[in-house]
Amino acid sequence: MIRKLTLALAVSTIALSGAAMAKTAPAPVADLVKTVNIPYEKFTLDNGLTVLVHEDRKAPVVAVSIWYGVGSKHEPKGQTGFAHLFEHIMFNGSENAPGDYFQYTKQLGATDLNGTTWLDRTNYFQTVPTSALESALFLESDRMGHLLGGLTEQSVKNQIGVVSNEKRQGDNQPYGLVDYKRSEALFPVGHPYHHDTIGSLEDLAAAKLDDFKQWFKDYYGPNNAVLVLAGDVNAATAKPLVQKWFGDIARGRDVPPVNAPIPTLEKPVRIDMKDKVPTTRIYRHWVVPGLADPEFTALRAGASVLGGLASSRLDNKLVREEQSAVSVSSFVLPFVHSSLFWIQADVKPGGNADAVAKRLDEIMADFIANGPTADEVQRVAASDAADRIDGLEQIGGFDGKASALAQGQLYVGDPAYYKTELERLAALKPETVKSAMQKWLTRPVLEIRVEPGEREAYKEVASGGGARTGTLSAPAYYIAPGTDAPAATTVKADRSKMPAPGATPALDFPTVETGTLKNGIKVHFARRAAVPAVRVAVSFDAGYAADPLDKRGISNIMGNLLSEGTLTLNATQLAETEERLGADINIASTQDRTVATLRAVKPNLAASISLLADVVKNPAFAEKDLERVRVQQLTRIAGEKNQPQGLALRALPPLIYGKAHPYGASQTGTGDEAAVRTLTRDDIVAFHQSWIHPAKAEIFVVGDTSLKEVTKLLDKQFGSWKPKAKAAPAKNFGIALPEAKGRVVLIDRPNSPQSFIYGGKVLDAKGSDDLVALRAANEIFGGDFTSRINMDLRETKGWSYGVRSQVAGNEDRVPFMVIAPVQTNQTGPSLKVLIDHAKDVAGAKPITKAERDVTITSNILELPGSYEQSVAVLGQMRADALFKRPFDYAEKLAGKYEALTAESMTAEFKSKVDADKMVWVIVGDAAKVKPQLEAIGLPVEMQSQAAKPTDTNAN
Template sequence: MIRPSLRSLGLTAFASILAMTTALGHVQVMAAPVEIKAAPVSELVKAVNIPYSAFTLKNGLRVIVHTDRKAPVVAVSVWYNVGSKHEPKGKTGFAHLFEHLMFNGSENASGDFFEPLQQVGATDFNGTTWFDRTNYFETVPTPALDVALFLESDRMGHLLGAVTQEKLDNQRGVVQNEKRQGDNQPYGLVEYAQLEGLLPEGHPYHHSTIGSMADLDSASLEDVKNWFRASYGPNNAVLVLAGDIDEATAKAKVEKWFGDIPKGAAVAPVKVDIPTLSARKDMVMKDRVAQTRLYRYWAVPGLDSADRIPLDMAAGVLGGLSSSRLDNILVRDEQLAVRVSAELQTFAQLSFFEISVDVKPGVDAEVVSKRLDAIVADYIAKGPTADEVARVATRHIASTINGLESVGGFSGKATQLAEGALYLNDPEAYKKELDAFATTSPAQVTRAMGKWLTRPVFAISVVPGPRDAYKEAGSAGGQRAGITSGPALYLDAAEADAIAAGAPLTAVDRSQLPPVGDITNIDFPAVETITLSNGVKVHFARRTAVPVVRLSLSFNAGHASDGKGRLGVHSLMLAAMDEGTKTLSDVEIAEAQERLGASITLSGSMDRTVVGLSALSANLDPSLDLLADIVKNPSFDEKAVTRVRNQRLAAIAQELTQPQAIASRTLSSAIFGVDHPYGRPSSGNGTADVVSTLSPADLSAFHDAWIRPDKLEIFVVGDTTLADIKAKLETRFGQWKAPATAAGQKSFTSAIPLATPRIILVNRPQSPQSVIYAGEVLKASGMDDLLTLTQANEVLGGSFLSRINMDLRETKGWSYGVRSAINRYENQVPFMVIAPVQADRTGDSITALRTQMAEFLGAKGVTPEELKLTINGSVRELAGSFETSEAVLGQIRSDALYKRPFDYIETVAGKLGGLDAKALDSSARNLIQPDKLVWVVVGDKEKVLPQLTGLGLPIEVVDAPK
């Protein structure tokens, strides 16, 4: 898969922790805020450390080892110095295509790599490609480390014999469907225009990582094999092992598994210039979007430039903070826009400074465009304040601390070490970055902006209208600058054999996967429960890996609390809650969070409303003060509610342009009925006709009915003690009394309509892909024991290796990914199938899905192999599933919702071990009835309707909502 950059070392750690401002001192709480004395910035930066050791094999493989014993897991992360910037003319998309092929089996491990990884209980396993690199990663239980190293080494050194024309053709189809899936989204074609207009033809960053359809179509088997020979040598890779391992163990294992791989040719360095446009460039694109979106782009330096961090901070002040310049001016004050952002998208040798603004419906886009340019010009000329720079720096604290709680994945310690080693030849590059964030001054930010952002800008406006002609194939452009074709890039078979002949070999048995040692059951942290004076229950689990406390205030409300004809009141109330209290303005609330390094989130599921807090332990008291004020004292000011209502109306309009959202909305109402609490959009955004009428009084009344102590349960996980958190919560919430008004009540009396199997075709012209949703309401509730059913669904469609995904993605190549899901709502459980497919295979895909489900629920139930794979994976992954406090918090909340004991997860392995294929088959067959499914297809009627007429189901054709 393609994954946007993790802002390559842009996750930063301890900068300045600032004391609360005087504004926060006005928060209405039962006790005075605790004064936090800021520690010196220099000490905080020094406190961030990822100890490591490093060694290099004779074949050039660089290995980095970090020991972290908090969980019995090891993160394995392999980063290759090859990405789309290395692709020559006519080979765009090769790096990403080959990433897919690297999962399809090697010479000594035939079959999909996801199978053995799932068998051993791997978590966080994936592969990604971007301009500068390709990486593969997984976190495995410690006893399964040899399996992971076997797999990574086998595809590094023993792959070519397993790459076949059949696999190439299949994965080419998967990648092309991944491209269609991205292109099918609103604004989905902007990246192509950005790269084309900002960078000259032949520039290494000029083409998108996904590549062109034409180049993908033309890729031959020898082409991709040559790509491997030239790019995947051990001397072009960095391997990081982080977690339950030490250097001595790592050395022995890495030498064993990787020592026999011959050194390859070095990837040729790529020369990258930072281009400057000769003059401002403006471009207008049409797309099926709800609002005009304005973009501004500049090409600026990459990771190794001293200007990179000042530019990153400049973007944060301009449009990255909740209280950013653009938010305060365009969204809050002048209300010309409904959404703004600014960011520095950082790569190794080049970055993109990007601004985007969604114009408020009804406002002249040209007016907003001129105002945007004026704000940016004024900001560049005058620069940020010291307080703004400090808030941006502090915001990075939470990002890094939360990331460093994981050893692997997308943002853990392995990623920090690998990025520094690959891009800057320094695993500790993050420390230099921290110093820079802590010491960068407003003057440095201003100088960097003056140097780079006063150059001509590339401006794109995407306006509503029929999308410009979509091209599924096109020329890849000219020769890539700085890349030489021939031997410097590609090795022929003879050259590769010559290199291999000179390499020392290590005797290692690759005839079968290594055995997996005993994996102990999950040791879930103890959960303690206390009750506050007003009866509110508090559940606490102590975790001290990072100095963070996570807290959830869970109210028995959720989207289902919207009454009949009131769809959207819950969501709008949540959106307005943190937009002002009786003593703090919306800006003051945003700035207070930024100064504290705290994050307060307000969200809803179907059954619960959650106000979450992530706080640095050192700033827990004032963070709780702020949280309590937002929850108990929202002002619902007329001006703020008007602004938030307009933003929500814009979000609803945007939702109605997104194919997945259209399908979800259509299916929910079809299977539950429009009057049922679950027959509404799962986003919770509601409907425009209702939201447009909601007043501050409506939101205040809803708050009084649902956000109250008699509907509250509190969950806390993190770096504190029960006694300490009890005292803090008693002060803020223990004396909270419910209002005199009656508490809200949810009603589930609306009858669910009789299942009427049919196809609802939602016409969305110019769609290169069809989005298929199918569903039915099961005779089950979320309170039932659904463990057996969910395991059966893993086989059918719940995992990558499931039947329907392997059929439509891996066998047929018609989709980037297909799944089925058991949505565990509290009172009723729907079963759903989700399948985005290429438009010309819509009818065939529905036929294939119906066949797979009929066979699974009929004569071809769970096989012994599927049972072993599913049960082994579900049991063994427990060891790595609760590495973070966020995961622990989520499990505790689920246990409370479904009335399970808090040690439930420790009993799961035993329950799973007692299941057999008959049990899984029986559970699925008793509940899932595929002949009662309602099918929703969002696609181009002209392409799709002829494919549906022969499927034997009634067809309703409706226009896409507007």
């Protein structure tokens, strides 16, 4: 079970186990709330731009985040989709930075880079090296104040094509059409929240260029924006730079307030839908107060108690005890003017949906009538408050400190509003939650049911068009390590060229120390003290590749069962113990490793490690839990067989590795349906005893502790671990691979609005080989937004929302893969484009010096910002161990990049990637795409789609 990531509360540091841990009393949440603080300085330019600056010197990077007070709620009839379209357009070039925005940020070494649109806002964010701050401000200010000169019919048409494929991609997913029905049913016609944010493509296609220009003038002025700079900067440094680049932008119109009352349905509404889904899903929805309303906190807590915590009431009743549902969830989706109270339950395949719906309503009715217990409220408050602390380690991105400040300022006019939320949370009482639930959830409900079946015929949306608006070129500067770039000017802004960043300090990766437990298990430790937290990963040489051929899926089901109880704690007690401690324990597998991870705060480290050890060493593997988890896994398999990506991920590995190879099973790890049905408890116990074994273990730790301290704690829990069986033998990677030959395998998925292309080939290389040159070359081919295939299929042709390629990170033979969801009527031409580009790199169009320089500059500049968070450090340490590299490998990467040439990168790609020998799995509507594919000249084989969902009972 996936549990919410939390930090621990400061409770006893005594190592607890079993029932003692289940009864541990937590410290007051109010004490934890006091530690949450994001100090900032605020100033406002004459044109109305609000600027917030937060200083955090832990890394030489700055998060640049700008939030505009415009979202889909501002769109009048006939202009739906404008806000979302402009999110795309503002990445598509401005007057003084023509071409794709990403080609410039790539030259700066930007990380955490993206833009999003929702009902109430549009935001853009990137984290850049400190020396590139002025460059980033130039880019952001140019698209705020100088966009219209770069806006053309062609660029708009191009992005409408991209948006149309984004819509197809979402619509093509199971349950992908529910959002439209939900918004239309809950919010009446004329309400700002009535339509989905992606809007109407017909509205976009019918609009004139002047309509788009006026939209931009109305909403993207500095007085409707909040700029946050967080990281290696202070207000004294930031203010003159912001004034220089944003100060001369004219103030926009004052955006009038939006009238968006909280609607109430006149009577209960039920909508029935059919889709390609593995089981019936039941939704319950109410519109409730907005995020700034005091009752919002109580409702959010109520949703967590009901179906958000791992120990939630719906989980305990419907999933664990009665086993009538395979999954449940409940949460509140926050908006400014109102929010959405959301419950969903996936019925056990073959079960009675009406009975589950009735039981769900009974549990809710009891909860609304009687409210939560004090312990439930405390666990919710502890988890939510700790989540905010967890975010303090990151300065930018979706959920970092810059985002917290920006949302508070934009939504309620208070950057520190997060404190108000947390104080309400700390003071929350059960009766307050009960009162809010009784007030808002006794109103008429919207129920949506999605049942397995054929969805209604899909209405085809417009195709893409236009042409790419810029070309990738070498930066005007090229910074070799240790040299200085031209100094940035501090006088009058000159927009004739982007200011060049200064030199970036070389990466200083944390020193990794290694110790050994009494039984020989290695412990690798790196200190990070930005927050009082510690991450532990107990890694086992297991993973999906360890699954026996006739028991594929066993590592996945075993990992899920480890989270379902120990010899002294059942599943509910285990979940409650984690929540009280604030610890987060997860078991997950990759192809090569099975890893038990822990997130804890330093004062609670001993108790958390004790709980981790109990989970790893003493699983109950109760028969009733096995049957429940088995059904959940079978349901996931059925879901994969109805999802485009899932079908492709299951189909490709046996085609390129062979069914008998350790990597020849589904890349999802869920395994074979027949094998999962027949697994016994004895099978799982035996697998656990031979693979989750001290001889196959290695421990990695990052956080606010020391090697001596953490080794002592780990030794107490793992150092005397005595296995009950011999360690399993090494995996057999010597199995011969099938002959590589180019072909297309087509999986028919009728009525699909998109085709999912998944190509692959096993390379003559292992993960432990030096793959720097190959991965750098792949970045140019397809591994980056500015890559050749993405720029062509997305930005030039408008046939896809985005395509990519990658060199996987397997321990043994690695595959090269291409992933491309494309519109149905361009499936064949898209595949030809992919093949032609691969051949071009190895032939007529080798990697250029300009492409090489941009890629190397980007990768070197990104290094200091890549390890801002401890989870990234932990991931690098684990990768270094897996691929048998020294722990200072990351510090050597800059030198490796610098040594690459365009010729060496081309040669590496040519020697490893042979487009003529790739297998292409394509999931789509065969009646429409097969003729297109046959025209390419490759053999086309049909592979039937998985059988329709059936009863997933084991017997």
